[in-house]
Amino acid sequence: xxxxxxxxxxxxxxxxxxxxxxxxxxxxxxxxxxxxxxxxxxxxxxxxxxxxxxxxxxxxxxxxxxxxxxxxxxxxxxxxxxxxxxxxxxxxxxxxxxxxxxxxxxxxxxxxxxxxxxxxxxxxxxxxxxxxxxxxxxxxxxxxxxxxxxxxxxxxxxxxxxxxxxxxxxxxxxxxxxxxxxxxxxxxxxxxxxxxxxxxxxxxxxxxxxxxxxxxxxxxxxxxxxxxxxxxxxxxxxxxxxxxxxxxxxxxxxxxxxxxxxxxxxxxxxxxxxxxxxxxxxxxxxxxxxxxxxxxxxxxxxxxxxxxxxxxxxxxxxxxxxxxxxxxxxxxxxxxxxxxx
Numbered sequence: 001x002x003x004x005x006x007x008x009x010x011x012x013x014x015x016x017x018x019x020x021x022x023x024x025x026x027x028x029x030x031x032x033x034x035x036x037x038x039x040x041x042x043x044x045x046x047x048x049x050x051x052x053x054x055x056x057x058x059x060x061x062x063x064x065x066x067x068x069x070x071x072x073x074x075x076x077x078x079x080x081x082x083x084x085x086x087x088x089x090x091x092x093x094x095x096x097x098x099x100x101x102x103x104x105x106x107x108x109x110x111x112x113x114x115x116x117x118x119x120x121x122x123x124x125x126x127x128x129x130x131x132x133x134x135x136x137x138x139x140x141x142x143x144x145x146x147x148x149x150x151x152x153x154x155x156x157x158x159x160x161x162x163x164x165x166x167x168x169x170x171x172x173x174x175x176x177x178x179x180x181x182x183x184x185x186x187x188x189x190x191x192x193x194x195x196x197x198x199x200x201x202x203x204x205x206x207x208x209x210x211x212x213x214x215x216x217x218x219x220x221x222x223x224x225x226x227x228x229x230x231x232x233x234x235x236x237x238x239x240x241x242x243x244x245x246x247x248x249x250x251x252x253x254x255x256x257x258x259x260x261x262x263x264x265x266x267x268x269x270x271x272x273x274x275x276x277x278x279x280x281x282x283x284x285x286x287x288x289x290x291x292x293x294x295x296x297x298x299x300x301x302x303x304x305x306x307x308x309x310x311x312x313x314x315x316x317x318x319x320x321x322x323x324x325x326x327x328x329x330x331x332x333x334x335x336x337x338x339x340x341x
Contacts, residue, residue, distance in 0.1 A: 010254075017247075017254035018263045024244040026271045029106055030278060031237040036102045037279065039230050044098035045209040046217055047234065051094065052202040054238030055245065059195035062246065072192045079196065082182040087200030089175040095205065096168035103161030104154075106275030107283060110268045111150045111291045112165040113172075117301050118143050120173035128177070133308060139301040146294030153287040190245045262302070265295045 035041045062068045074083065100109045118140045124130040151162065188196075224230060255263065272291060276283060 014254045014259065017250040018259075021244075021247050021251045021263070022267050022270055024240055024247045025267055026274055028237060028240045028244055029101070029110070029271050030275060031233065031240060032098060032101050033106050033275065033279065035234055035237060036098075039233065040224070041220060041230070041234060042102060043209075043213040043217055043220075044102050045095060045205060046213050047237070048091070048095045048098050049202060049205045049209045050234060051238045051241040052091070052198045052205065054235065055194045055198040055242040056202055058239070058242035058246070059191055059198060062191050063195055068246075069189055069191045071195070072186060072188060074186060074196060078186075082186075083196045084200050086175065086178060086182050087197040088204055089171055089178060090197050091201040091204050093168055093171040093175055094201070096164045096171055100161045100165035100168060103158040104165065105156050105279065105281035107272040107281065107287075107291065108150065108154050108156065109161070109165050110271050110275075111294050112147060112162065113169060114265070114268060114294045114298050115143060115147050115166070116169045116172050117298065119169045120176060123170070123173050124177060135304050135308065136301075139297065139304040142293050142297030142300060144297075146290045146292070146297055149290030150287055150294060151290075153284050153290060155282040155284055155287065190248045194242065194245050262299055265298045265302075268295055268298075 032047065035047060036044070041047070063071050097109075097113075100112070121132060121136060121140060125132065151157070221227060251263075269291075275281070
């Protein structure tokens, strides 16, 4: 096969990878919003628990029966010392995402989630005392400005939903930062991550979900019309949540870091557009402009991070003299490829 055909096949593979990733991600978000708004199933803890159960079963089948990925063996003591804390933060992250979807539109929630790079940098600077190049800080300006503009002009603003989404960014950043230390020595992929973390997350969330939402769920089951079709939709969202994690493999192996970053931000735009077409939540011109500024800021951040990583990989490349070399942290620890639903 000549070089041009290989190039075209590679491009086709990248496009298909991005499209299926977009499809699963947007489907999970829209379906969760549909569950809360159209099915009147206003129980985010229970929805999150169902997602964890489906992910546990899916990861077990994928590794043990389908042999899609080899199982990464983890020592028993490391499971409680390393995996359990990560699962706790992982659980909080998913729950806060579903709580925010319960109260605010998908467009607003997705825009706030774009704030994650900024929270990661700020957390590492404040808590871990890590230093960053000025270009990293400069790339955060449009992200922060876009979030502020979007929040001020949001017509469907809800304080609880906004706080849940913002805390979700902090939880995502904390999970990403902790992964570097807690999972040191274990090269986890997405399926192995879900395989180990989802059972712990289910265990953590099951009792609070039953105590807080159990009575409401039972009342919904007895009073809701077309209960069987509604339950199919709810459990289908859990299956799609697992498929989203699985689809990340294809994207990682088919695209470059820059392409992945741009595609991730375009995915947010697609989710905003699709959610508006389905739910028709009001969006003002300034609100749309703020969302666009945020997404462009995230793209710029990804570009800066990629350039700095290339610079760090070149021997003898000079570093910024204003930053003490011993305390220099060229790029924050952010793994955007682990895009959990």
